[in-house]
Amino acid sequence: MTAPGPERKEGVAGGxxxxxxxxxxxxxxxxxxxxxxxxxxxxxxxxxxxxxxxxRKDAHDRLAIFAVRAIFFFVAAGLxxxxxxxLSEVTSRSDxxxxxxxxxxxxxxxxxxxxEILFTKAPIRTVAAITFGLIIGLVLSLVFQSIVEFxxxxxxxxxxxxxxxxxxxxxxxxxxxxxFSYYGVTFLLQTKxxxxxxxPYVEFRREVKGHVPLVFDTSSFVxxxxxxxxGTALFDQRLVVPRFVVGELQTIADSADRSLRxxxxxxxxxxxxxxxTHHVEILDEQRRPGVEVxxxxxxxxxxxxGKIVTTDYxxxxxxxxxxxxxxxxxxxxxxxxxxFVPGENMRVKLLRDGDDKxxxxxxxxxxxxxxxxxxxxxxxxxxxxxxxxxxQTNAGKMLFGKLRKRGAEA
Numbered sequence: 203m204t205a206p207g208p209e210r211k212e213g214v215a216g217g218x219x220x221x222x223x224x225x226x227x228x229x230x231x232x233x234x235x236x237x238x239x240x241x242x243x244x245x246x247x248x249x250x251x252x253x254x255x256x257x258r259k260d261a262h263d264r265l266a267i268f269a270v271r272a273i274f275f276f277v278a279a280g281l282x283x284x285x286x287x288x289l290s291e292v293t294s295r296s297d298x299x300x301x302x303x304x305x306x307x308x309x310x311x312x313x314x315x316x317x318e319i320l321f322t323k324a325p326i327r328t329v330a331a332i333t334f335g336l337i338i339g340l341v342l343s344l345v346f347q348s349i350v351e352f353x354x355x356x357x358x359x360x361x362x363x364x365x366x367x368x369x370x371x372x373x374x375x376x377x378x379x380x381x382f383s384y385y386g387v388t389f390l391l392q393t394k395x396x397x398x399x400x401x402p403y404v405e406f407r408r409e410v411k412g413h414v415p416l417v418f419d420t421s422s423f424v425x426x427x428x429x430x431x432x433g434t435a436l437f438d439q440r441l442v443v444p445r446f447v448v449g450e451l452q453t454i455a456d457s458a459d460r461s462l463r464x465x466x467x468x469x470x471x472x473x474x475x476x477x478x479t480h481h482v483e484i485l486d487e488q489r490r491p492g493v494e495v496x497x498x499x500x501x502x503x504x505x506x507x508g509k510i511v512t513t514d515y516x517x518x519x520x521x522x523x524x525x526x527x528x529x530x531x532x533x534x535x536x537x538x539x540x541x542f543v544p545g546e547n548m549r550v551k552l553l554r555d556g557d558d559k560x561x562x563x564x565x566x567x568x569x570x571x572x573x574x575x576x577x578x579x580x581x582x583x584x585x586x587x588x589x590x591x592x593x594q595t596n597a598g599k600m601l602f603g604k605l606r607k608r609g610a611e612a
Contacts, residue, residue, distance in 0.1 A: 282307025339386025343379040415440035419512035423469035
């Protein structure tokens, strides 16, 4: 005789356990939240997240990069004018216009800046593979150019006395350089995971060394357990919170529903405390109109190679279908629960009827559901039971037991 597990509250779930007693009157918040214009129940102003250190550091980095690009642009303009003057002196020509040289230099600088912006968006491993592939290709081409010249001079006697011999050798050098550069880049791009090159700031290996950034979902802050988890120093990865997740937390905190409002404000409080005690990076990422938060979160985690932290089961399924790793706090809580074996004794308070005749249902402190046979008349009491079996479900773990005899219970 079994009893079905409690309905799983998917989406943004609250509470400290994997399941919550069904008598809890607070419904979990959902993604669609209506914001009321007036909130007569709680006139206090909504709490807003204050930007702190990481944001200022990112702003300073962007400003520094902009300054370097501007300096490069003006230096290029000056070099263009100077180059025209030098060329005029060398060629003894007076019709060369410095303005034309400056325009050409500025245009070249703009092209180089655009290429630099596009190039730096590529993953560091891909950039390094291309760079070292070119280096290896050029080195091998220098070696084989001598071999090719030796073969031509030895076997091609008619060409050896030709006045166009140097042109032929230059062509063969060019062909050799292009071929080996191509094969060097493509070979290293396709096999970079099979090599381990330890170079400053670069490492190729099959298992990528370093930490995968943790990208937090709204539900992880509303749930609340993430603060205690991070406090254990279990994770030392980069902690990333997108701007649109903060916006959704603020939307929930401004909700007309009192339960949602309290959970949203609690989530903002937890985020503020985590930001003070850990290095949290709030990415200035905005989702496009019409794009759901879950979709934007999955796209962001995929682009930066991160792992999503959530309690949303639907988000977990969608992300894993798209190849994005997910850390579900509920799964972590389930893995850390103590294992109960048949025959073990425990005490539990019975709260309500079970689905089958004579059954009573209680919950452990961690939210695990316990179904006790022939105990309906003991609802409201804390009883001693003996575990008879356990069942692992998608929503968590369920225990089944029977009442211990009066003498054993005493």
